[in-house]
Amino acid sequence: NAGVTQTPKFRVLKTGQSMTLLCAQDMNHEYMYWYRQDPGMGLRLIHYSVGEGTTAKGEVPDGYNVSRLKKQNFLLGLESAAPSQTSVYFCASRQDRGRRNTEAFFGQGTRLTVV
Amino acid sequence: GNSVTQMEGPVTLSEEAFLTINCTYTATGYPSLFWYVQYPGEGLQLLLKATKADDKGSNKGFEATYRKETTSFHLEKGSVQVSDSAVYFCALSGKLASGSRLTFGEGTQLTVNP
Numbered sequence: 001n002a003g004v005t006q007t008p009k010f011r012v013l014k015t016g017q018s019m020t021l022l023c024a025q026d027m028n029h030e031y032m033y034w035y036r037q038d039p040g041m042g043l044r045l046i047h048y049s050v051g052e053g054t055t056a057k058g059e060v061p062d063g064y065n066v067s068r069l070k071k072q073n074f075l076l077g078l079e080s081a082a083p084s085q086t087s088v089y090f091c092a093s094r095q096d097r098g099r100r101n102t103e104a105f106f107g108q109g110t111r112l113t114v115v
Numbered sequence: 116g117n118s119v120t121q122m123e124g125p126v127t128l129s130e131e132a133f134l135t136i137n138c139t140y141t142a143t144g145y146p147s148l149f150w151y152v153q154y155p156g157e158g159l160q161l162l163l164k165a166t167k168a169d170d171k172g173s174n175k176g177f178e179a180t181y182r183k184e185t186t187s188f189h190l191e192k193g194s195v196q197v198s199d200s201a202v203y204f205c206a207l208s209g210k211l212a213s214g215s216r217l218t219f220g221e222g223t224q225l226t227v228n229p
Contacts (some may be wrong), residue, residue: 004158031215033216033217035219038220040222040223042121042197042204042219042220043204043217043222044121044218044219045216045217045218048216058216060171065222071228090158090159092159092217094215101147101164101166103164103207104159104161104217106151106158106159106160107158108156108157108158109158111207113188
């Protein structure tokens, strides 16, 4: 059981380049999330999805877009990368059981550097 | 909106010392509360949780009690080990209407020396 898998694990981009981060989960979870982790700031929510075909903005959505065309995949796109987007990105998924106490499962992260 | 505040780190302890990491929160309604742990180079994993007032979550010798009167969820362990060295995050779960998204504290780096 792979859980939550993120690709790639590392990437270096030049300012203005674009890229897509892929998150795949094999637990049939309804909810999926993209977070960024920066020193001293914890994890901040970028975008999230409560089901296939739906997405919503989190705390820090500017400069990012997402898509959830299939239930198991959640894509995070950077259209024009900026140095401020240098961060570690985590994807998470969670089962919807009508309660908010279910465990979130995290991928191992993508370390992105924008130069 | 929801927010979580953790004690400032980093924290350095000797093996077998007592650990407390403070966590307080601000939220509407009755959130569920969590502690997640992140080992070097890995993603976050659930350490323990509590879903209502006075609940105590426990796992691997760690404990935390949901205190609604003080809006706190402090993490404790009686005797830490070198293997407990990691970053610890306190988090709360928001309303179902907002995807039950987790709001995290800043994280506390714990280093345990032999």
